[in-house]
Amino acid sequence: TQKTLSRYLEVAVTAEMVKALDVETARDIYELNYYRIPRIDKLPPPIQPFLFDSAVNHGPRRAIKFLQEVCNDAGYGPLVVDGLMGPKSKAQAYACLQELGDWMIVALVEERQMFYADIVTNDASQNVFLKGWLARARSFLPDYRVA
Template sequence: MDIDDLIDAAIGREGGFSDNPADRGGATRWGITERVARANGYPGDMRALPRETAAAIYRRLYWQRPGYDRVAAAMPLIAAELFDTGINMGPKVATGFLQRALNALNRGGADYADVAVDGLIGPHTLAALDGFRARRGAAGERVLLKALEALQGARYMTLAERRPANEAFLYGWLANRLG
């Protein structure tokens, strides 16, 4: 999948307009919150947010800015997962999951050095990703994907446990965001 396919899938998954009182994100259209839309120059009614505007926001904020386009060059499945998780939890959280997983999978630093879990894709994170890929190959990408999904699932459970209103979303998160 390329980024256009990933954006189309995200928009399809997120759907049209929503303003669920239990959702702290408030009014959304195509999965873009009103706060994000306003911060990116959209002044209109959220019910009328153009699909093209949402797509441009996804590309800029959830693909290019966090550096997932650079991850895609080495591991496209991982980049796709980071993109989707970043949409739902924020790119810093998604990138933090990658960094935690890379640190835990480096065999105590034997394969590559640990990276700071700072939520930013930089040269050290990319070097660790390259080290992981060199050591584990194509099969490693699937294992790394499982580690990311495990971290994501654990976070969903914690969110639901800490805030009972999030229980309304837990089933959908688990059904639509994992695997």
Template structure:
């Protein structure tokens, strides 16, 4: 699956303009918040944010900058999961989920050293991913995807418990964002 396909899927799922009163993110178009659009140079009305601008922001902010393309070269399904989680929760959170999962799955640091959970993909995270995949084979990628999904689901429940207004979104998050 290419990044273009992933972006197309996100844009199709997120739809056009939304301004839900319970959403702290405020107005969105194509799933991008107004704050993200403004920080990255878009100054027009959110209702008319061009699809091409959204696609560019998704590619730059949620694929290239967090280095999910480097993950895709090793584990494309995992990279797709990180991309989607990163869009919804932030790339640092998605990467933190990966790092936590790798730490928990390294058999007491016998397969590779524990990672610092810093939300950044660098040489240590990629080396740990390589070691994990080498030791666990093709099923390893599916296990990492499940682990990241589990962490994402737990965070959604936490968000709804901490802020009852988020209950308006919980069903959709669980239905559309996991597995």
């Protein structure tokens, strides 16, 4: 958006400047706003792709709330579900992944699916998007196919 690009460049930008945005700058903005600032880069690598995608889709605070809720549900808390990645949330994320392994990713996907279901419950007009949203969330599930 114009606002995001203006903040990143620290100057007012026009709609034309947004349209002319190069891929490298867009990538830098995504990395900064949805990966580094929310500290997703400090979390266990196996959960970073899911959380980064969640941050882009729902905002960084909602992504971190998914993590905090899963850690609490798994007994790695209590964490305040505030969407901020502090040292306690980071430590519990590592502990939770160490114990649960891939099941932590499954739990994160389930948390996101419930979030989507709540959106549709609160606004039935959003149901048209549900199938795609769920497919996006499920794309992060570990592949357990047997050869």
